Amino acid sequence: MSRDAIFSAFEHAAEQPLESARAWKQAHGTPVVGSFPMHFPGELAHAAGCLPVILQESQEPITVGHGMIYPFYCGYTRSVVDQACKGDYDFLDAIMFGDHCVQVLGAADVVRAKLPNTRVHFYQLISSMSDPWSLGRARETFLLLREGLEEMIGHPIADDAIHASIQLFNQNRALLRRLYDLRRAGTANITAKQMQLAVKSSMVMDKASHNALLQQLLDELESSSDRQQRGVRVYLSGHFCQAPKLGVLDLIEDCGGIVVDDDLYHGTRYISTDVSEQGDPISALAEWYLARNLKVPCPTRVDQNADWENYLLKAMENSNAQGMIVLMAKFCEPHMYYYPEIKEAFERHNMPHLLIETEHELTALEGLRTRIESFLEVVKRQANAQARRVAA
């Protein structure tokens, strides 16, 4: 398959995740397990013979869901509720919900009420990550998840099956990280939209199929070298649950930015950390849960050893980014709590950054264009002035 054909396949799955999962179920008879984003170990559902699908924000306007959830909840939770109310989740065999924030809790309650015939498993992962009991508590939660899935399929899940799934998922993460490496190095011109499609499709597609496509894509990209792009190198930060709208990503690049790295959930956050393929698989998953918060800190977790703003400054340096665009989902409380610290740290280090608050209902992009263009003009002009001062 050509590069374009592979990205089209990614786009088909990423932009129509439920249709894609339904088709997979019909073709293979595989139960489909939906989950909230963030910390659900898809490996367990896969080992249970299911297709794990991370539920995505839909691009459809929110209508009937309005009556079930507050308008000041984030776009992701409102969209999930709306999809549940419209019957979009009826084909799911189970839904696994985690309690990542108050709004997700509210959405989970509505979905459970609207889907009385769907198996809903609610799990509560410890959010305090560096206590002596954190690992044990995380392991207990994952054991309960395993039991919930075993109850659903009617038989135990073998450790070997979990190991095999872990290996498959690790391969997927490693392949996606290679894609990031190519973009960071500038040897492959992968747009922000294409990168999102690659990662988002991984969240909803069968992992083995996704790995095969990724391998083909990497073979092609690694055997050639794209022409080096010029422009303002931009780092994207934020959006822990839903994918940023593709129009916003296109706009950033259309204005002259080149997205070189990110900490988005539909980006490096999802693929940052592998699970150990040795020993007790449930312990390995618990270790993964704690370790990934150190790799890419999450503002919904509390960890004495993780510092998001320092992580971002370091990540900017590693990717040679000139400016950071923060994409904050409107009403995302965890992000709002942390943002002042990030702003202060970036100002202290004289590192340009722009905050963009995103909404489910975001349609008019013209005002946003002015802000993004202005930001890129600021970065470019400041960099040029600095270069002239150094030259003088």
Add this chain to the structure above:
Amino acid sequence: MKSSTAQYVMGIDFGSTTSKTVILDRAGNMVASAIAHKGSVSNDGAMVSMAEALQQAGITEADIARAVSTGYGRRMLDIADKSYTEITCHARGAVHLVPDARLVIDIGGQDSKVIAVDANGLVSQFAMNDRCAAGTGKFLEALARAVQVPLEEMGPMAMTAVEHLSISNMCATFAETEVVALLAEGKRKHDVLGAVHAAIASRTLGLIARVGKREPVVMTGGVAKNVAAVHHLEQVLGMKLRIPPDPQIAGALGAALFALDEITSPDHADEEDRVDTEMAAARCGTPTCTAKKPLPANVHPLHGPALH
């Protein structure tokens, strides 16, 4: 057709409610400025302001060596060789008018901007209202209709307010409802308008807080001509604002200064264009390609979208 040996440069601020044009000679002297009101992002308005400025200067389009556009409709003008955002242009224009400016408040028709400027006169930070029109020229226009007072009379009338009233500063639509309610309670128009202008100041203060208060503060844009808006802003800031003689043209002036850079300091301008050129070339044929139309074979322009 523009000629690189021509003696003038043009800056056009194609705004959401008005269009402004400034013409400079090669020495940087302003030889013309014009403002046209023709409705929302009106191409007619831009044409009228350009024609008027050319007429004032006693020249034709052929005498323009470079034209730079800014404002909401900046990419819609074929005449422009290049465009910059209104943030960059207003800052440039304001610093030209008040060289030691450190903060620029620009309240235009569609949006409000607060721009921090560093010691080199470059933008260091900015904040801009997003979708909400509260605190913009549109906000004032909507409330002028509600109280049935001509826009230009609102400021002087608000300055005679006696009773301290309060209205929402969060939403133009809600504010209009509140204004109607206050009038229905029998409150005087003067006092209601005082509250309207205080709300604008309060809203702008929120934007200033995002970039940090610093002085001297320059105010540009049409609302800078409104005495009550300036008065209330000075009250909430606790400092005097510097208002250039013709605050509405600051953006167009900034655009004209960038055009002037291109013919007087081509090295610097070329440096920036090289970045744009490489980037645009690398994108040709991709979804992010911004190429607009093919060029005639005999045309070899130096700037802007015509690169393709």
